[in-house]
Amino acid sequence: MRTKGMNKRLLILVLAMSIGFAAVWNICSVKAEECFVISVDSLDMSMLNNNDYVARHLSADAPGLRVRKFISDSNELAAPVRLTLVQMDTQTLIYDKNYGYLGGTFDSGTIYLPYVGNYTVPYLVTLSIADWVYAMPFMRLEPRMKDNRACTYGVRMRDFNPSLTDDWLMGTMVDIDELRVQGSMSVPVYASNAFVVGEAALSLRGNCLTVTLAFYTNAEVELNSFNLFCVRQVGNLLTAEPASMAERRYGIGEAIDIEGAGTVLIYLPMSLSYNSAGLLSYGYDIGSPNSQRQLILWDRNLLQGWEDRLPEVEPDRAEWMEPPEDPESSWAEGDEIWWEGEVQNEPADSTEDWEAIQIAD
Numbered sequence: 499m500r501t502k503g504m505n506k507r508l509l510i511l512v513l514a515m516s517i518g519f520a521a522v523w524n525i526c527s528v529k530a531e532e533c534f535v536i537s538v539d540s541l542d543m544s545m546l547n548n549n550d551y552v553a554r555h556l557s558a559d560a561p562g563l564r565v566r567k568f569i570s571d572s573n574e575l576a577a578p579v580r581l582t583l584v585q586m587d588t589q590t591l592i593y594d595k596n597y598g599y600l601g602g603t604f605d606s607g608t609i610y611l612p613y614v615g616n617y618t619v620p621y622l623v624t625l626s627i628a629d630w631v632y633a634m635p636f637m638r639l640e641p642r643m644k645d646n647r648a649c650t651y652g653v654r655m656r657d658f659n660p661s662l663t664d665d666w667l668m669g670t671m672v673d674i675d676e677l678r679v680q681g682s683m684s685v686p687v688y689a690s691n692a693f694v695v696g697e698a699a700l701s702l703r704g705n706c707l708t709v710t711l712a713f714y715t716n717a718e719v720e721l722n723s724f725n726l727f728c729v730r731q732v733g734n735l736l737t738a739e740p741a742s743m744a745e746r747r748y749g750i751g752e753a754i755d756i757e758g759a760g761t762v763l764i765y766l767p768m769s770l771s772y773n774s775a776g777l778l779s780y781g782y783d784i785g786s787p788n789s790q791r792q793l794i795l796w797d798r799n800l801l802q803g804w805e806d807r808l809p810e811v812e813p814d815r816a817e818w819m820e821p822p823e824d825p826e827s828s829w830a831e832g833d834e835i836w837w838e839g840e841v842q843n844e845p846a847d848s849t850e851d852w853e854a855i856q857i858a859d
Contacts, residue, residue, distance in 0.1 A: 499670065507567055507693070510751075519857050528849050531562075531566050532560065532562060533562035533600075533608045533759055534560035534561065534562065534563055534624060534636075535556040535564045535566060536556065536563065536564070536565045536566070536634065536636065537564075537566050537567075538565065538566065538625060538632050539566075539567060539568050539704075539802040540569040540633070541556075541634060542679065543569070543632075545632075546634055546635065546746050551743065552564065552635055552637060553637070554814050556612065556634060556635055556636050556637060557636070557638075557639055558638070558750040559636040559639040559640060559641050559642050560640060561610055561611060561612045561613075561641075562608040562609060562611065562636070563606075563608070563609045563610075563611060563621075563636060564605070564606055564607065564608050564609065565581060565584070565604075565605075565606040565609075565622070565623060565625055566603060566604065566605050566606070567603070567604045567625055567627065568602075568604075568631070569600055569601055569603065569604050569737050570601045570602065570603060570605050571601075572601055573600075573601035573602065574601070575688050576599040576600055576601040577595070577599060577600065577601075577628040578596070578597075578598065578599055578600075578626075578627070579597040579598070579599075579600050579604050579625070579626070579627050579628050580594075580595065580596045580597065580625075580626040580627050580629060580677045581594075581595055581597065581624070581626075581703050582594045582595075582623075582624045582626075583594065583608055583611075583622070583623055583624075583636075584610065584622045584647060585614070585619060585620070585621055586621060586622050586635075586776060587620055588619040590606070591623070592611070592612060592621075593609055601683060604625075604627070604829050607680050607798045608768070608781060609772060611638055611676045613625070613641075616639055616640060616641070616774055616775060617640060617775065618637055618639050618775075619638045620635060620636075620637055620638075620640065620738055621635070621636045621637070621638065622634075622635060622636075622823070622852065623635070623636050629738070630637070630771060630842055640719075640773060640774060641775075641776035642772070642774075643689070643693075643771060643774050645690075645722060645769050645770075645771060646669060646689055646769070646770060646771065646772070647685070647689070647690070647767065647768065647769060648687055648688060648689035648690070648695065648767075648768040648769070649667045649668045649669070649686045649687055649688055649765075649766055649767050649768065650668065650669070650670045650686070650698045650764060650766050651658040651668060651670065651686040651688045651694075651780070651786065652670035652685070652764075652789075653668055653669065653671070653672065653689070653789050653792040653793060653796070654666055654668050654782070654784075655667055655668065655669050655765070656738075657784055657789075657793075658732070658793070658796050659732075659735065660736055662735060662736075662738040663738040663739060664740065665739075666691045667738065667762065667767050668688065668781075669765040670685050670698075670728075670740070670763070670764045670765075670766075670792070671761060671762075671763055671764075671796050671799070672700060672761065672763075672764055672795075673760075673795055673796035674707075674756060674759050674760055674762060675701070675760065677700065677702045677707075678702055679790050681700070681701065681702060682699060682701040683699075683700050684699050684700075685698045685700065685764075686698075686780065687711065687713070687768075689770060689772060690691065690774075691779055691782075692774075692777075692779055692780070693770050693772075693774055693777040693778065693779055693780065694777060694778045694780050695713055695714060695717045695719055695770070695777060696711060696712050696713030696719065697711075697787050698710070698711055698712075698764075698766065699712065700764065702756075704754055705756055705757035706729065706754065706755060706756075707754040707756045707762070708751055708752065708753055708754065709726060709728075709750060709751070709754075709764060709766065710747070710750060711750055712764070713767065713772070714773050714777070715774040715778055716773065716775075717773050717774075717777060718772060718773050719771070719772040720770060720771040720772070721768060721769075721770050722768075722769040722771065723768065723769045723772055724750065724766060724768040724769070725740040725743075725747055725751065725765075725767055725768075726747060726748045726752075726764075726765075726766050727740075727743065727745045727746070727747060727763070727764070727765040727766070728746075728748060728754045728756070728762050728763070728764060729745055729762060729763040729765060729800075730756070730762055731799065731803040732763050732796060732799045732800060732803070733799075733800050733804070734803070735763075738765070740767050741851040743794070760799070760802055761795050761798055761799040762799075763796070763799070763803070786806055788848065805833070812820040842851075
């Protein structure tokens with residue numbers, strides 16, 4: 499549909515500020531493309547004020563936009579071309595270019611849209627060819643996060659032990675005695691170092707621990723890969739990079755034998771894709787009570803590991819194992835004091851629990 503005259507007339511002005519964009523903002527995301535192409539000739543211009551039509555043909559979470567329109571069969575019939583893009587919620591002109599006189603098929607090339615926030619952004623695309631004006635909406639949907647890393651919420655592995663990794667991924671220390679009393683506990687699943695996308699449920703039956711995952715429906719999570727580790731002695735860890743870890747891997751829902759363990763580390767690095775719109779953004783604070791409780795459990799696990807390595811003293815050798823009284827002896831008196839200090843400084847139990855980071859139904 500088109501008109502012609504000395505004065506340019508706007509053919510269709512869709513989704514003006516008076517109409518509002520709330521109905522279109524709830525459109526489900528489509529598969530992301532590097533560049534979304536608007537082929538003007540393929541559009542039904544009489545349907546541009548229909549939300550369902552706009553959702554199917556003029557909406558995408560692509561970072562780039564491209565506009566195409568047939569002009570003429572010959573360059574002798576070339577016409578001046580201008581393209582503008584306006585961000586409608588702020589009435590901001592973000593693109594305005596005169597392409598000069600063109601024939602054949604006009605192609606704007608890729609126009610990359612600025613990131614303005616984690617929400618659907620409405621644009622008005624206006625293509626002027628001589629006295630013909632084509633105006634159409636474009637809805638840039640909330641971006642879908644692809645192949646992003648995730649983990650259970652706890653303390654960053656680098657804060658547990660800086661030598662393990664430089665990454666932000668977290669591990670969750672679990673007090674087995676507390677879990678045995680509770681029976682189960684829920685821990686948030688943290689993605690992209692920013693959003694909570696679901697939760698991990700830890701359940702203990704007898705000496706069998708299981709870990710299951712549940713994600714928020716609106717996030718439309720795709721679990722691409724995961725590695726589940728249940729580490730009984732954190733002092734044995736040499737790295738937190740999953741590909742290089744020697745510890746055994748478990749499956750989601752698999753029974754894990756934790757007999758004899760007082761504390762364990764659940765480390766569950768994942769790769770997943772999801773929609774971020776409407777998700778709760780989580781901050782990280784190493785000084786928070788929950789983080790400090792996690793560090794206490796880590797230290798308790800380390801101490802238990804050291805105690806397990808101490809050799810048993812045979813009764814008939816106990817006498818010569820006593821420190822000599824001579825301060826000039828080769829027995830280092832400081833060693834005895836150091837060990838006593840370790841015992842005295844053993845972290846006390848905290849009354850904090852996980853309720854503060856559990857996700858409400």
